[in-house]
Amino acid sequence: MYLQLTPKELTFRDEVRAFLSSSVPRDISQKLLNDRQLLKDDIVRWQRILNAKGWAVPHWPVEWGGTNWTAVERYIFREEMQAFPAPPPLDFAADMIGPVLIAHGSDEQKRKFLPRIANLDDWWCQGFSEPGAGSDLAALKTAARLDGNEYVLNGQKIWTTMAHYADWMFCLVRTTRGEKKQNGISLLLVDMKSKGITVRPIITMEGDHEVNEVFFDDVRVPAAQLVGAQDRGWDYAKFLLRNERATIARVGVSKARIRRIKELAASEYRMGQPIIEDRRFREKLAAVEVELKALEMTQLRLVAGEEDEGRTGASDATASLLKIKGAEIQQATTELLMELAGYFAVPFVDEERRELAGDGWNGPFVTPEWAARAAPTYFHWRKMSIYGGSDEIQRNVLARGLFGGQGG
Ligand SMILES: Cc1cc2nc3c(=O)[nH]c(=O)nc-3n(C[C@H](O)[C@H](O)[C@H](O)COP(=O)(O)OP(=O)(O)OC[C@H]3O[C@@H](n4cnc5c(N)ncnc54)[C@H](O)[C@@H]3O)c2cc1C
Structure with missing residues (x-):
């Protein structure tokens, strides 16, 4: 299969991009760009903008606020939001308990909770x-x-x-x-x-x-x-966790961070030259980009397969694969940020460290915000190898999928 968006999908992507440009509050996307923690209000505010547009829960059935988009359109929407960047929907609500209630909840539970989940009235x-x-x-x-x-x-x-x-x-x-x-x-x-x-x-x-x-x-x-x-409950939990793993690769988030790294590396100097011109740094950056492209292609193949073969969702093994690779790549981008920040990732930069940073440092003698956030961001994203099932557990699932007779 040839992985290329159709003219209709490209038009849809342009529509999503135009909406994001006009609707994402600037203070929120700035926080995301600088890897600052979002507060509850930021996520609720954005979810309500999406809900007003009718795009809060595109993957749900239309009767509960879904959009009837194809699997590829849903993928484009999610990736474009991440890459913009706009806050992700609260996954515990829209991606986890929402679909479980739709599939297994009572009519009363659906009526009571689903509209409130779409508008994030309940956290x-x-x-x-x-x-x-x-x-x-x-x-x-x-x-x-x-x-x-x-x-x-x-x-x-x-x-x-x-x-x-x-x-x-x-x-x-x-x-x-x-x-x-x-x-x-x-x-x-x-x-x-x-x-x-x-x-x-x-x-x-x-x-x-x-x-x-x-x-x-x-x-x-x-x-x-x-x-x-x-x-x-175990059956419902497995259904829910598989959804969690399949949406966890977050290719768009890594794309946004790589874009930011390139901008910073072009404007930050070390040893008298922009860091982007350092051959070792460029090699590392390119290696991460290649891995990210491969992950994106894998995810697109999966999404296109849903479309062509009427499959819904990823198999256990595929969901695990996406989770492992998505986590590795996101963590690699935070390592690049640390390397870029160098000594300035240390919150208290003294004169000696400033000298060590090289003769190209001509900014004010303060750690810039992005560099001050590099170390917390690096530590924060270690969590991806643990939550939603640790890497070791995902590898066990993957091995069973590959060698134990379960289709990938
Ligand atoms: C930041 C963060 C947020 C989280 N949020 C939530 C949340 O909102 N709700 C929630 O319910 N949980 C949440 N979790 C919990 C998460 O799902 C668990 O931490 C995870 O499932 C691992 O369980 P554990 O911490 O008990 O480690 P353990 O299960 O004790 O594992 C310890 C180590 O042993 C390894 N190990 C264990 N069993 C095997 C095996 N069979 N084969 C090979 N290696 C193995 C693991 O990979 C790991 O390295 C969160 C975790 C983190 C770090």
Whole structure:
């Protein structure tokens, strides 16, 4: 198959680009360019602009606000947003719990939650991991006991991203103890304002507050907030995690960062010449770009396959492959940024370091914002090799796909 956008797809891409140019708030895209952490308000503001345009949840069925776009158009839209850059949609909401509710939720749950997800009226977090249950997720212990028409929850979640913003959590809990630990798990929708919930921050090594511990102490959850059937939560979790891995490659984000690196490398000097003219730096940059092109082609082949063969979504092995490569490339771009910043990635630049930086440094004696963010950004993105299933776990899935009879 020849990977080239059709004239209709190119027109669609131009329409998306024009919308982004006129609609993304400049302060938000500036934050993204400088790798500054987005706040809740930034993400909500952008999601509501998208929703007003009718583009908040393009991958959903039309009756719930979807667009009827083809798989390639959905891909173009996502990549263009990332490359602009515009904030990604809150994946816990639009990409994770939304599709699960559409496929397995009750009519009442769909009516209550889906419009609010599209407009980001509710902030969602993902309550899966626990101490002792990360890679081995089915070992989770948070227990839900049915008492009348309510479940009573006790236990603890960890690494819960942005739980401090959350109105709701989709939460995996143990409802029955069986021989096989994957059986007896259920998916509950938990109101984060319920009595008995405590959220404690975890500050990560770059100094940001993104993840949390969440404790449940006799938290009462109406039985109507069970998704699908009791004890079948493992099936819904697998469906949800596969969606997470398939959207995680984020080619557009890496494209935007490489564009930024090239701009900076052309204007920053070291040893009397623009860094972009340093042969070793150019070689490293080119190597990352080649890998990114290959990833983009792989993703496009997958998307085009959906179109041609009527497949939906990636197989487990393909989703894992996209996740591993996407993470490696994003991390490589943050390494290039560190190399570019050199000593100026260290927040406190003293006279000695300034001299070591070379005779070309003619900026003010302050670390520029992009350079000050280089080290936190580098540390921050190490997380990609862990969340959504660690690299080692993805490689196990990939090996099973390649050698264990599962189609890629
Ligand atoms: C920044 C961040 C945000 C996160 N956000 C969320 C969130 O919002 N919600 C949520 O539920 N979870 C979240 N997580 C948790 C994440 O999903 C888990 O950290 C991940 O699944 C790994 O589990 P663990 O930390 O318990 O490590 P472990 O499972 O204890 O793994 C430790 C090491 O052992 C390796 N290992 C384990 N088992 C195997 C095996 N079978 N074969 C080979 N190697 C193996 C792992 O690869 C890893 O290197 C987040 C994590 C991070 C870092």
